[in-house]
Amino acid sequence: MYIGKKLLLLGSGELGKEVIIEAQRLGVETVAVDRYEHAPAMQVAHRSYVIDMLDRQALRDIVEREKPDLIVPEIEAIATAELVKLEEEGYRVIPTARAAQLTMDREGIRRLASETLGLPTAGYRFADTYEQFGQAAREMGFPCVVKPLMSSSGKGQSVCRSEADLDRSWTIAMEGGRVQQARVIVEEFISFESEITLLTVRSVNGTLFCPPIGHIQKDGDYIESWQPHEMTEQQIAEAKRIAGVITDALGGTGIFGVELFLAKDKVYFSEVSPRPHDTGLVTLVSQNLSEFALHARAILGYPIPEIYVTSPGASRPLKAVEQLDEYRIDGMGEALSVPQTQIRVFGKPVTKVGRRMAVTLSTADSVEEARVRAKQALDHLSIHDE
Numbered sequence: 001m002y003i004g005k006k007l008l009l010l011g012s013g014e015l016g017k018e019v020i021i022e023a024q025r026l027g028v029e030t031v032a033v034d035r036y037e038h039a040p041a042m043q044v045a046h047r048s049y050v051i052d053m054l055d056r057q058a059l060r061d062i063v064e065r066e067k068p069d070l071i072v073p074e075i076e077a078i079a080t081a082e083l084v085k086l087e088e089e090g091y092r093v094i095p096t097a098r099a100a101q102l103t104m105d106r107e108g109i110r111r112l113a114s115e116t117l118g119l120p121t122a123g124y125r126f127a128d129t130y131e132q133f134g135q136a137a138r139e140m141g142f143p144c145v146v147k148p149l150m151s152s153s154g155k156g157q158s159v160c161r162s163e164a165d166l167d168r169s170w171t172i173a174m175e176g177g178r179v180q181q182a183r184v185i186v187e188e189f190i191s192f193e194s195e196i197t198l199l200t201v202r203s204v205n206g207t208l209f210c211p212p213i214g215h216i217q218k219d220g221d222y223i224e225s226w227q228p229h230e231m232t233e234q235q236i237a238e239a240k241r242i243a244g245v246i247t248d249a250l251g252g253t254g255i256f257g258v259e260l261f262l263a264k265d266k267v268y269f270s271e272v273s274p275r276p277h278d279t280g281l282v283t284l285v286s287q288n289l290s291e292f293a294l295h296a297r298a299i300l301g302y303p304i305p306e307i308y309v310t311s312p313g314a315s316r317p318l319k320a321v322e323q324l325d326e327y328r329i330d331g332m333g334e335a336l337s338v339p340q341t342q343i344r345v346f347g348k349p350v351t352k353v354g355r356r357m358a359v360t361l362s363t364a365d366s367v368e369e370a371r372v373r374a375k376q377a378l379d380h381l382s383i384h385d386e
C-alpha cells in the first residue's frame with residue numbers, strides 16, 4: 001500500500017473540501033473533522049470524525065488516534081490551547097499553533113498587528129460590559145464597528161451609528177459570538193474606497209504574493225470577489241509590506257488571507273486568516289494554482305515556482321435565505337450556459353439563513369466582464385424546499 005503523509009483537517013467546510021482535493025492529488029491521506037456530519041470536506045476525505053472542536057479532550061483523542069503528519073485548521077473555532085500543547089509534543093500545526101491561537105481571537109491578532117508590529121489599523125477599544133462598551137463607542141466616535149472577539153463571516157457584527165444604536169449593537173454582539181463571552185472590539189469606522197485580500201504564501205522557496213483580490217462585503221460577509229483588483233504601485237508596495245510583516249510574525253508555512261482596506265492615501269491592516277480565504281475562491285478559475293493548491297504545496301514543503309493570473313475572474317456566493325432541512329438548487333443549467341462559468345456546490349446537508357451553499361466562478365477578458373458573468377450565473381440559481 002502506498003504510504004504518504006497524513007493530513008488532519010479541523011473544520012470541513014467549502015474551503016477545506018478544496019484543500020483535501022488538492023492534498024489527495026499530491027498523494028496525501030486525508031482525515032476531515034467538523035462539528036456536524038456530512039460536512040463538505042468529509043464528502044471527499046478518506047475518513048472523518050464529528051466532534052466539538054472546542055473540546056480539548058475530544059480534539060486530543062482524535063489527534064492521538066490518527067497521529068497525523070499535519071494538523072490543518074480550517075476554521076477559527078478550535079481548542080487552540082490544545083493545539084499549542086500538541087505542537088510542543090511534536091505535532092505539526094499549520095501554519096503554527098500560535099498563529100491559530102492569535103487569529104482565533106480578534107484581540108490577539110489586533111494587538112500583535114498594531115501594538116507589537118506597528119501596522120496601520122483602525123482605532124480600537126475592547127469592552128467587557130455594556131457600560132464599558134458605551135464608553136468605548138463614544139471614544140471611537142460614531143459610526144463605529146462592533147464585533148464579538150470570537151466570530152467570523154460577520155456573525156455578531158454591526159455598525160453602531162449613534163447612541164441610539166448602542167443597545168442594538170450590544171445585543172447583536174452578545175447573540176452572534178461563538179463562545180459565551182461578553183468581550184467585544186469596538187473599531188473606528190474606516191471609509192475605505194475598496195478592500196482586498198492579499199493572499200500570501202509562505203513556502204520552502206520563500207514568501208510569495210498572489211495578485212490582489214478585490215471584494216464587497218455585506219453584513220460582514222463576502223458577496224462578490226474578483227481578481228486582479230486595480231491598485232496603484234504605492235498601494236501594492238504597502239500592501240505587500242504589511243502582508244510580509246504580519247505573516248513573518250505568524251510564521252510556519254501555508255497560505256494566509258491578509259485583509260486590507262484601501263483608503264485614499266492609506267492602506268489599513270484589518271485581519272488575517274492563516275488558511276485559505278473565502279474571497280479567494282475566485283482563484284479556482286483565475287490563477288495557475290488556486291489558493292487551495294498553493295496551501296497544499298506549501299504545507300507539504302513542495303516548491304512554488306510562480307503564481308500568476310491566467311485570466312481575470314470573479315466569484316459570487318449563493319446564500320440561503322431560509323432554513324431548510326432538505327433543499328435543492330434550481331437553475332444550474334441556465335447558470336452554466338453563461339460563458340466561461342463554473343459552479344461549485346458545496347453539498348452542505350442543510351441550509352440556514354445567510355449560509356453559503358455554492359459559488360459561481362467566471363472568467364473573461366476583463367474583470368468587469370467576469371463580474372457580470374458571475375452575477376448572471378448567480379441570478380439563475382435559487383434554493384428550494386425539496
Ligand SMILES: Nc1ncnc2c1ncn2[C@@H]1O[C@H](COP(=O)(O)OP(=O)(O)OP(=O)(O)O)[C@@H](O)[C@H]1O
Nearest residue numbers: 122145151152153154155187188189190217220271
Ligand atoms: N473598522 C471597519 N471599518 C469599516 N468597515 C469594516 C471595519 N471592520 C470591518 N468592516 C467591514 O466588515 C467586513 C467584515 O469584517 P471582519 O473581516 O472583521 O469580520 P469577520 O467576521 O472576521 O469576517 P470573515 O471571518 O469573513 O473574514 C470587512 O471586510 C469590512 O467590509
Ligand SMILES: NCC(=O)N[C@@H]1O[C@H](COP(=O)([O-])[O-])[C@@H](O)[C@H]1O
Nearest residue numbers: 011012013014015016153278355356
Ligand atoms: N469566512 C470564513 C469562511 O468562509 N469559512 C468557511 O466556511 C465554512 C463554515 O461554513 P458554515 O458556517 O456554513 O458551516 C468553514 O468551514 C470554511 O470553509
Ligand SMILES: [Mg+2]
Nearest residue numbers: 153259270271
Ligand atoms: Mg474578514
